[in-house]
Amino acid sequence: MEQATNAPRVIRRHSVLTRVCHWINALCFFMLLMSGMQIFNAYPGLNWGQTTDFQHAFFWLDDGFPGWATLPGIQDLATGRRWHFFFAWLLVANGAVYFGELFLRRHIRDFIPDGHDWRHIPRAIIDHARLRFPKGDEALHYNVLQKLAYLAAILAFPVLILAGLTMSPGMDARFPWLLDLFGGRQSARSIHFLLASFLVAFLIVHLAMVVLSGPINNIRSMITGRYRIEEEDHAA
Amino acid sequence: MRRNAKLSRRETLIKLIASGGALSLAGCDFDSRSPGVLSILDSVEPLTRTVQRALLAPREALAREYGPQDISSYFKPNGSTAPDDADYQAAAAKGFADWRLEVAGLVENPMQLSLADLRALPARSQITRHDCVEGWSCIAQWTGVPLSSLLAKARLKPQARYIALFCADTLEETLDGNGKYYETIDLIDAAHPQTILAYAMNGAPLPIEHGAPLRLRVERQLGYKMAKYVMRIEAIDSFEALGRGSGGFWEDRGYEWYAGI
Numbered sequence: 352m353e354q355a356t357n358a359p360r361v362i363r364r365h366s367v368l369t370r371v372c373h374w375i376n377a378l379c380f381f382m383l384l385m386s387g388m389q390i391f392n393a394y395p396g397l398n399w400g401q402t403t404d405f406q407h408a409f410f411w412l413d414d415g416f417p418g419w420a421t422l423p424g425i426q427d428l429a430t431g432r433r434w435h436f437f438f439a440w441l442l443v444a445n446g447a448v449y450f451g452e453l454f455l456r457r458h459i460r461d462f463i464p465d466g467h468d469w470r471h472i473p474r475a476i477i478d479h480a481r482l483r484f485p486k487g488d489e490a491l492h493y494n495v496l497q498k499l500a501y502l503a504a505i506l507a508f509p510v511l512i513l514a515g516l517t518m519s520p521g522m523d524a525r526f527p528w529l530l531d532l533f534g535g536r537q538s539a540r541s542i543h544f545l546l547a548s549f550l551v552a553f554l555i556v557h558l559a560m561v562v563l564s565g566p567i568n569n570i571r572s573m574i575t576g577r578y579r580i581e582e583e584d585h586a587a
Numbered sequence: 588m589r590r591n592a593k594l595s596r597r598e599t600l601i602k603l604i605a606s607g608g609a610l611s612l613a614g615c616d617f618d619s620r621s622p623g624v625l626s627i628l629d630s631v632e633p634l635t636r637t638v639q640r641a642l643l644a645p646r647e648a649l650a651r652e653y654g655p656q657d658i659s660s661y662f663k664p665n666g667s668t669a670p671d672d673a674d675y676q677a678a679a680a681k682g683f684a685d686w687r688l689e690v691a692g693l694v695e696n697p698m699q700l701s702l703a704d705l706r707a708l709p710a711r712s713q714i715t716r717h718d719c720v721e722g723w724s725c726i727a728q729w730t731g732v733p734l735s736s737l738l739a740k741a742r743l744k745p746q747a748r749y750i751a752l753f754c755a756d757t758l759e760e761t762l763d764g765n766g767k768y769y770e771t772i773d774l775i776d777a778a779h780p781q782t783i784l785a786y787a788m789n790g791a792p793l794p795i796e797h798g799a800p801l802r803l804r805v806e807r808q809l810g811y812k813m814a815k816y817v818m819r820i821e822a823i824d825s826f827e828a829l830g831r832g833s834g835g836f837w838e839d840r841g842y843e844w845y846a847g848i
Contacts, residue, residue: 393721401716402659403723423619428720429841430620433628436848440631519848520718524650524807525642536716536724 362491364578369458372449373573379442380550382434385422387547389431392416397544401535410541439515446508453505461493462502468495484564486581504553507546514543636845643775643807650781650806653714658789659725662717664796667756667768670816675755683800688784692751692821695742702786702800708732711783719810720842729804731785735778738822743774747822750777751829752803755816758836770814771826771834771844772805781806784817809846811837 365373392415396408418424422434453459468475475496478484485494493501516522517529517539533539561569572578618624642648670676678686683702690698712730734750754768776782782805786793793799798815805812812835826832831839838844 390722394719394723401653401657401724402726403663405661405663405723427620427841429837430625430628432720432843433625433632433841434619436635437628437631440634516848518718518722520650520716520809521639521643521807521846521848525645525648527651530651536718540722 359582360580361577362580363576364572365576366452367576368448368452370573370576372445372452375441375445376449379438379445380554382422382438383442384547384551385420386431386434386438387544388416389421389423389426390428390435391544392421392426393428397541398537399534399541400537401530403537410544439512442508443512446512450509462498462505464495464498468498471495482563490580500553500556504550504557507550507553511543511546511550514539514546518543632843635848636843639845639848640773640775646779648807650715653716653726655714655728657726658714658728662725662727662788662797663719663723664794665719665721665810667758667815668796670756672755672757675816678755679795679799686800688801688817689819690737690741690821691819692823693744693747694738694822695744696740698737698741700737705732705784705786705801709736711780713781713783713804713806715781715804715806717810717813720837720846728789729783729785730787730790731783731801731804733780734782734784734803735780737784737820738777741822743822746824747774748824749773749822749826749834751821751823751826752814752817753819753821754814755818763831765830765839766836767830768814768816768836769830770803770812770836771823771829772803772808772812776805776808776812779805779807784820811835811842812846 392412394403395412395415396403396405397410398404398408415421415426421431423430472495475494478494479496484490513529514533516526517533518536520536523530523536529539530536533542568579687699687701688705690700709732710730711733712728714726714728716724716726718724738750749771750773751771752769754770756768757766758768759766772782782803784801785798785804786801788794788797793802798817801817802815803813803817823829826834830836833839834844835842
């Protein structure tokens with residue numbers, strides 16, 4: 352009886368819209384990250400509140416980020432801003448399409464943990480630590496850690512964009528609530544930086560998981576949409 | 588001979604590695620800053636400018652004003668902090684007693700105003716946040732004459748579209764003589780109630796490092812729009828003939844004219 356299902360199933364895991372959005376987002380993220388580090392280097396410190404206390408930055412990089420990590424590779428704030436705002440528009444357009452799909456087609460529900468998920472957090476952590484990845488029907492859904500990680504990363508983007516806009520004195524004049532939301536222009540700058548750092552941490556874990564849980568199958572599913580499900584071994 | 592050959596081989600190798608490194612560096616640099624790349628990046632600039640100008644069109648969109656307790660104990664002076672231009676130094680030595688602000692260009696009534704004349708006009712004080720394009724912010728109180736009231740006295744001609752501010756300081760020595768600071772703002776910003784020509788900072792005469800005797804405050808913009816050491820203002824219909832044609836000292840060096848984002 353198990354015979355028929357032992358051959359791997361191939362499912363269509365990601366819609367074409369998800370796949371296109373994913374890769375545009377990946378491109379935008381790298382460009383925004385590198386040009387963002389260029390912009391950060393113009394004043395390589397972080398403060399809280401409205402204003403800068405030059406003596407007491409809570410984070411300070413003496414030499415800023417190295418040239419190989421910034422865009423452009425030499426100190427050039429004006430060009431860095433051009434790169435940043437160009438890809439910011441692309442990110443916003445891409446994000447608008449993705450969020451439209453996420454909410455209009457209720458795709459967001461894939462990322463919201465249910466009661467079963469919450470109860471199984473400890474087991475999910477142990478499974479991850481042992482690098483035991485789900486097989487069979489379980490692999491059709493995200494587990495609770497995946498749901499929480501993706502949800503946090505997805506929701507980080509709009510907050511990141513709002514914090515970025517709060518650095519603009521013009522936007523603050525037009526939308527004063529931005530300053531109250533983030534607690535000041537310097538707080539907004541710090542939150543913008545910290546959320547970007549969170550997304551870098553997310554990306555490192557994301558790439559590690561892609562590699563550990565079957566890189567070819569994973570990457571193919573994000574390019575062609577096709578994902579192979581390994582069936583559970585019932586023989587034992 | 589052998590030794591030399593070996594040496595020159597080693598030299599060649601080192602040169603190759605060095606030039607490879609330099610080439611890849613230059614390559615990176617060329618890619619991200621080349622005119623071709625910049626023209627692609629610039630394709631979104633009209634969109635950004637249009638959205639920003641549309642959002643800031645309402646005069647009632649005011650920059651936040653703060654309380655006296657919020658004033659920064661240290662306000663970073665940026666750009667020129669002690670102009671070494673001879674005419675400026677001569678004026679500063681006399682405490683700007685002979686200094687006159689010239690209001691000219693496309694106006695019906697050109698004027699020359701002394702500091703005493705400016706101080707006698709109705710003033711506005713505001714405690715606002717100064718946001719530098721570099722990322723830092725400081726808060727100070729500024730007192731000065733609303734630019735709109737000055738322009739009302741000078742009576743703009745209908746063709747006037749921008750106000751240009753010409754400054755005393757040379758921020759960069761250039762061969763083409765375009766190193767003098769200048770700025771241009773449109774009539775939306777010029778008419779904004781918080782746009783003032785400030786002669787006082789935190790209740791004291793404007794210090795030299797912050798632009799004495801007179802600087803622009805255009806509070807919904809980034810710091811580089813707020814020209815210091817203002818000598819002459821002119822109503823103009825286009826800024827193409829000024830400097831290198833982009834509407835300001837930093838604009839000529841790649842920064843956005845509309846700033847503020």
